[in-house]
Amino acid sequence: xxxxxxxxxxxxxxxxxxxxxxxxxxxxxxxxxxxxxxxxxxxxxxxxxxxxxxxxxxxxxxxxxxxxxxxxxxxxxxxxxxxxxxxxxxxxxxxxxxxxxxxxxxxxxxxxx
Amino acid sequence: xxxxxxxxxxxxxxxxxxxxxxxxxxxxxxxxxxxxxxxxxxxxxxxxxxxxxxxxxxxxxxxxxxxxxxxxxxxxxxxxxxxxxxxxxxxxxxxxxxxxxxxxxxxxxxxxx
Numbered sequence: 001x002x003x004x005x006x007x008x009x010x011x012x013x014x015x016x017x018x019x020x021x022x023x024x025x026x027x028x029x030x031x032x033x034x035x036x037x038x039x040x041x042x043x044x045x046x047x048x049x050x051x052x053x054x055x056x057x058x059x060x061x062x063x064x065x066x067x068x069x070x071x072x073x074x075x076x077x078x079x080x081x082x083x084x085x086x087x088x089x090x091x092x093x094x095x096x097x098x099x100x101x102x103x104x105x106x107x108x109x110x111x112x113x
Numbered sequence: 114x115x116x117x118x119x120x121x122x123x124x125x126x127x128x129x130x131x132x133x134x135x136x137x138x139x140x141x142x143x144x145x146x147x148x149x150x151x152x153x154x155x156x157x158x159x160x161x162x163x164x165x166x167x168x169x170x171x172x173x174x175x176x177x178x179x180x181x182x183x184x185x186x187x188x189x190x191x192x193x194x195x196x197x198x199x200x201x202x203x204x205x206x207x208x209x210x211x212x213x214x215x216x217x218x219x220x221x222x223x224x225x226x
Contacts, residue, residue: 031212033214035216040122040218040219041218041219042119042203042216042217042218042219043157043203043205043216043219044216045213045214045215045216048212048213048214050211050212056212056213058213059215090156090157092214094214096212101147101159101162102147102159102205102214104156104157105156106155106156107156
């Protein structure tokens with residue numbers, strides 16, 4: 001049981017390049033999330049998907065797009081990377097039934113130069 | 114919109130000291146509340162959660178938190194900290210009406226041996 005898997009773990013991009021962060025969960029969870037973590041700012045929600053086929057903006061969606069490809073996978077795309085998008089990105093998932101928690105991936109370190 | 118505020122950004126304690134980390138949230142309805150811990154270089158792990166019932170919640174590693182609805186607070190406590198508790202701690206809230214999970218800015222705890 002792998003839980004929440006993110007790829008790549010590390011990436012360096014040049015300004016203006018595009019890339020996609022992949023996230024997959026094998027726990028049959030309905031809800032999936034993408035966060036970015038920056039020093040002193042905690043985790044800020046970029047986008048989330050309450051269920052397959054739906055996506056919603058979070059606190060900081062500008063510069064990002066997402067796709068909920070199927071129930072397992074939720075990808076985050078940077079169309080034209082900017083240095084301000086240098087961050088650690090975390091994917092998370094949860095079934096959101098009562099008493100259940102949120103499971104996080106191990107993070108993706110992205111540097112935009 | 115829901116939000117979470119953690120007032121202490123950095124806390125330094127000696128081993129065996131007592132710990133209390135503040136967390137206040139804003140949301141107009143029923144909430145689910147969480148405390149997560151992130152050890153250096155690792156991803157987030159759940160310490161404890163509150164969904165309903167007894168407002169005093171016990172978690173792993175001797176941590177507990179108390180939900181005080183009238184104060185919109187969910188403070189984290191531990192009677193006696195250890196050096197191994199050095200980490201960053203995040204409070205999070207999810208409003209019952211939706212799937213958005215919002216984190217506070219985090220508190221960095223350093224425990225001196």
